[in-house]
Amino acid sequence: MGASNGPRLSGIQKQVLSLYREFLRVARSKSGEDRCQIESIVSAEFHRNSNEIDRKNFIYIEYLLRRGKKQLEQLKSPDIVGLSSLNVGSSQPKKT
């Protein structure tokens, strides 16, 4: 808790923040509405994982980092214009 230097970040935290930053940079290269959508999905995904995953679960975090890097590479392609997500769990059929 250094007031002037800010919190000390571990190596893996720096990697996560750097990946997040790169995602936001790529989002800038896309056009208006797509950009907003990419930003909100990426932001939600990172925040959700940061709350749900135990900070000591390095193996899983490293897996997510690798997966994120692959998705980032795909998103960097100019042919890819947007990102969308599908929430399967919440779409439970209603009983009538």
Added chain:
Amino acid sequence: MAARGALLKYLKVNVTSVPRNPTSAAGGDTGLFSVAFNAVRRRFSTEEVRGSFLDKSEVSDRVVSVVKNFQKVDPSKVTPNAHFQNDLGLDSLDTVEIVMALEEEFGFEIPDNEADKISSINLAVDFIASHPQAK
């Protein structure tokens, strides 16, 4: 006009001589070369200083307004001395978003190792005010 032409020719000769003898201390022309080169360099650096460093209070106002516009922040809590995590209740991911928003506001890219150090409004203002590319 004639003076301008002469000056341009003079500068051009010196510029082309740069790659040929960058470190050589021998020869009668090095003295002339270094005087002219220093004059050119001084002219460029003073122009750069005058044209690009932003006024600190202006930077501070703009940083505060960027942070106030951030959706997760309570605008009434934002002061020029606020710390992102301790005072505004943001996490490290939100801090990344704020630094990215500052990049867009000031029109230059902040490298990762610098961005990781920016954890309060004061640090952001200091960094941006000392950065010649900030607009």
